[in-house]
Amino acid sequence: MTDCIFCKIVNGEFNTEFVYENEYAVVFKDINPKADTHLLVVPRKHFESLNELDDEVLLGKLMMTVKEAAKKSGLKSYRTVINTGKEAGQEVFHLHIHILAGNIKL
Numbered sequence: 001m002t003d004c005i006f007c008k009i010v011n012g013e014f015n016t017e018f019v020y021e022n023e024y025a026v027v028f029k030d031i032n033p034k035a036d037t038h039l040l041v042v043p044r045k046h047f048e049s050l051n052e053l054d055d056e057v058l059l060g061k062l063m064m065t066v067k068e069a070a071k072k073s074g075l076k077s078y079r080t081v082i083n084t085g086k087e088a089g090q091e092v093f094h095l096h097i098h099i100l101a102g103n104i105k106l
């Protein structure tokens with residue numbers, strides 16, 4: 001997707017610092033944090049939302065990535081959120097998983 005901000009981040013176009021990455025996903029800090037730690041786990045492959053994800057293996061890999069990124073960030077307790085669709089608050093239409101920890105305002 002040429003016009004997708006998260007595809008551009010995945011492709012390194014904004015020199016975003018990745019706090020964790022593997023072959024399936026990159027993890028970086030949310031630009032507008034809703035908690036002391038607010039990370040986004042973003043699959044390298046573009047899916048508009050969870051509704052378009054048709055790969056259950058990748059879904060498992062993404063959840064393992066959540067766990068690995070949380071561990072690397074020293075988080076033992078955290079919330080994961082996936083917003084699916086505009087009415088649910090999805091603003092960026094490239095599937096992503098929020099990781100929130102500490103003073104969560106979401």
Ligand code: 5GP
Nearest residue numbers: 005028029030031032083089090091092093
């Ligand atoms: P959504 O509401 O779609 O579930 O979450 C999108 C999240 O992406 C929001 O929390 C927003 O702050 C974050 N975000 C939007 N654009 C950027 C960006 O360019 N860089 C980073 N790091 N986060 C972004």
Ligand code: ZN
Nearest residue numbers: 004007046094
């Ligand atoms: Zn994308």
